[in-house]
Structures are given as C-alpha cells and as structure tokens.
Amino acid sequence: MNINISNSSGEPIYLQIANQIKTLILEGKLREGEALPSMRLLATELRISFMTTKRAYEELERDGFIESYTGRGSFVKAQNLEIYREEQIKRVESLLMEAGDTARKAGITMEELHELLDLVNGGE
Secondary structure, eight states, rough: OOOOOOTSSSSSSHHHHHHHHHHHHHTTTTTTTOOOOOOOHHHHHOOOOOOHHHHHHHHHHTTEEEEEEEEEEEEEEEOOOHHHHHHHHHHHHHHHHHHHHHHHHHTOOOHHHHHHHHHHHTTT
16 A cells, blocks of 8 residues: 655645545545555554554544454445545535635636636536
C-alpha cells in the first residue's frame, strides 16, 4: 500500500493516512475483506509513531471503512453503496467550493462556470 505523507499540507498525518486509505477503498484498489498492514508495520514503513497509525485506523473504523479484530488485524469492510455515494458527494462538494472560490476571485460569472462544468462533463 502506497501512502504519501506531506509535512507541509497542514492536514494532520493521521487524517492524511485515513483519507488515502478511504480513497483506495472507494476506488476499488483495496477490496472487501482485504487485510491492511498492521499498525506497527505501517508506522515503521512511514517512519511515524504507532499512535498516529492507531488514530488513522480508529478514524477509518469509526467511518465504517474497516473492521479491526484484536490479534487478527484490520480489514476492509463491505462498503454500503450509500456510504460510497455520500463520500463521493462530499468530495465533489469540496472541489466545487474550491472552484467557486477561484471563479469569484477571477471574476468568472455563474453562467461561465456552468458552461465550464458542462464542457468538462462531456457536454451532458
């Protein structure tokens, strides 16, 4: 599993890990029942504290992405399609908010923004 950590992102490391694992699950790169690296192994690989990986895994479990079993490890949980859809909607909302802020700063009108959205969406 390839996790990239940025010390300059402003986002806590445990959230960077959790968000990247969520993305891997949502994109189907980590499948239902697949084992995640142990918290200690991941901490060693990323050269971070065990507590940071523990916090990331707790976040993933709280959000319903993984299941953890004492002595067995952590595994990708079967994904509810509604959870997947909600995650994707949140992601799109975030990107659209960023695009809207950029458009306002650039003086792009709402009509122009709609045209751009139609253009990048294949004219649908």
